[in-house]
Amino acid sequence: MSKKVYEVKNDEKLFAEKVTGDCWKMPNISINRQVSGKYYFTDKRIAFLASGLIGTEGVSWEIEMKDIDTVKTCLIPPFFPFGILIKMKNGDKYKLSIFGRKKYFNWINEHI
Numbered sequence: 001m002s003k004k005v006y007e008v009k010n011d012e013k014l015f016a017e018k019v020t021g022d023c024w025k026m027p028n029i030s031i032n033r034q035v036s037g038k039y040y041f042t043d044k045r046i047a048f049l050a051s052g053l054i055g056t057e058g059v060s061w062e063i064e065m066k067d068i069d070t071v072k073t074c075l076i077p078p079f080f081p082f083g084i085l086i087k088m089k090n091g092d093k094y095k096l097s098i099f100g101r102k103k104y105f106n107w108i109n110e111h112i
Contacts, residue, residue, distance in 0.1 A: 006038075021036075022096075045063065045064055071087075
């Protein structure tokens with residue numbers, strides 16, 4: 001079994017890679033659940049590669065910065081201030097959980 005690898009495209013600038021965190025909400029999962037993995041941030045995309053042995057492909061995702069409508073900080077369960085809520089122009093929502101969220105929150109705001 002090969003592990004999925006994130007590749008930066010030639011026209012992108014990498015901001016951060018292999019940032020450990022959790023994803024609590026994503027469009028393809030109907031319930032809020034914690035999925036651990038690594039985030040990758042470029043000036044054009046955000047990617048989340050879930051970690052684990054089985055079923056990570058279905059909970060890994062990639063979004064384009066140009067498709068983001070709004071971004072705001074939020075709490076993650078139970079009441080931790082590590083969350084970033086991303087709402088896409090099509091209505092999809094992603095809830096990221098990252099230590100040091102201010103740096104990533106500001107980066108996203110600067111590139112949407």
